[in-house]
Amino acid sequence: MQKIDIPATNRTPAVAFDFDVGHLKLIGESYPEDVTTFYNPLFDALKSWLSDGSISKCRFDFELIYFNSSSAKAIMLIMELLDSAAEAGKSVDVYWFHDPEDETMEELGEEFGEDLKHAKFTLEKLLDR
Amino acid sequence: MLASEVYELRANLRRQGVVFAYSGYVTEGILSGVGDALKQKLVSEDADTKTLRSVFAVFVEQMQNMIRYSVERLPADGETEVLDISYGIVTIGNEADGYVVHAGNLILLSDVDNMRKRLSELRAMNREELRAAYKGQLRSETDAVSNSAGIGLIEIARRASKPIEFDFMRIDDQHAFFALKATV
Numbered sequence: 001m002q003k004i005d006i007p008a009t010n011r012t013p014a015v016a017f018d019f020d021v022g023h024l025k026l027i028g029e030s031y032p033e034d035v036t037t038f039y040n041p042l043f044d045a046l047k048s049w050l051s052d053g054s055i056s057k058c059r060f061d062f063e064l065i066y067f068n069s070s071s072a073k074a075i076m077l078i079m080e081l082l083d084s085a086a087e088a089g090k091s092v093d094v095y096w097f098h099d100p101e102d103e104t105m106e107e108l109g110e111e112f113g114e115d116l117k118h119a120k121f122t123l124e125k126l127l128d129r
Numbered sequence: 130m131l132a133s134e135v136y137e138l139r140a141n142l143r144r145q146g147v148v149f150a151y152s153g154y155v156t157e158g159i160l161s162g163v164g165d166a167l168k169q170k171l172v173s174e175d176a177d178t179k180t181l182r183s184v185f186a187v188f189v190e191q192m193q194n195m196i197r198y199s200v201e202r203l204p205a206d207g208e209t210e211v212l213d214i215s216y217g218i219v220t221i222g223n224e225a226d227g228y229v230v231h232a233g234n235l236i237l238l239s240d241v242d243n244m245r246k247r248l249s250e251l252r253a254m255n256r257e258e259l260r261a262a263y264k265g266q267l268r269s270e271t272d273a274v275s276n277s278a279g280i281g282l283i284e285i286a287r288r289a290s291k292p293i294e295f296d297f298m299r300i301d302d303q304h305a306f307f308a309l310k311a312t313v
Contacts, residue, residue: 004169009208010161010165019134031189033157066182066185066186066188068186068193068281068284069190069280069281069283069284070193070280072263072267072280073267073280076267076268091268096253099178099182101177101178101179102178102179102182103179104179104182104183104186104287104288105182107260111260111263111264
């Protein structure tokens with residue numbers, strides 16, 4: 001599938017979905033003017049890629065500095081897609097990188113991680129940024 | 130005369146510790162612009178990372194709540210693509226306890242009881258309960274990525290360093306002014 005590469009803006013994270021390698025990343029801040037417009041195309045792409053039976057593994061990195069409450073819902077939906085793919089037998093690794101000085105982001109990571117029943121979840125500190 | 134009037138307005142705000150004040154029609158563009166200036170100001174004050182992010186997070190949620198829910202609105206222009214815009218006031222300042230974000234807008238008088246109940250519940254919650262409430266609210270709304278005041282208010286309460294404060298004032302038969310204060 002065609003790679004998705006969207007540079008970060010003030011209010012939206014950088015998107016680097018390298019489907020050939022199976023490594024997908026969201027990096028930066030997320031408080032879009034319109035959450036639906038920003039995230040819906042990403043859900044669609046992710047969903048269609050994960051539904052491909054020949055894909056066996058996926059790694060998803062969240063490297064978010066800040067996200068607002070509307071983005072939290074979008075993140076949760078991504079997590080749910082990833083967890084269903086893991087349930088269906090794919091090997092799915094989810095990484096949550098957070099600023100070591102921001103415990104709210106760490107807590108939020110823990111909360112999202114607790115909900116993953118099938119995918120493997122790793123919480124890590126973001127170093128030297 | 131003119132200078133002294135405007136200066137007096139500014140001095141009044143300063144006396145109350147207000148560093149940023151915006152009163153008028155609010156849009157996402159204003160959120161971006163004021164947000165960027167706020168970030169710069171916080172960085173220049175050497176605010177620690179956690180405080181900086183929390184003040185910013187509270188500001189974003191307060192602004193978006195006003196943009197979505199203020200009932201004082203300029204109607205959309207059907208002929209052009211101008212969306213309706215809402216009216217509100219937001220201030221950010223310093224008090225003895227830390228940074229303070231105030232926001233105020235008109236709501237329907239008929240919504241006051243519900244909001245008072247909801248906000249009183251949030252005020253009474255400890256960190257763990259707020260955490261659980263955030264998660265519960267997120268889960269109950271996952272069918273669609275929708276705009277909800279519920280989760281925004283929980284986020285504000287979570288990021289605040291002490292219980293949020295709120296008040297309502299009757300304006301006329303249909304409207305009340307709603308004010309919310311969060312200290313970080």
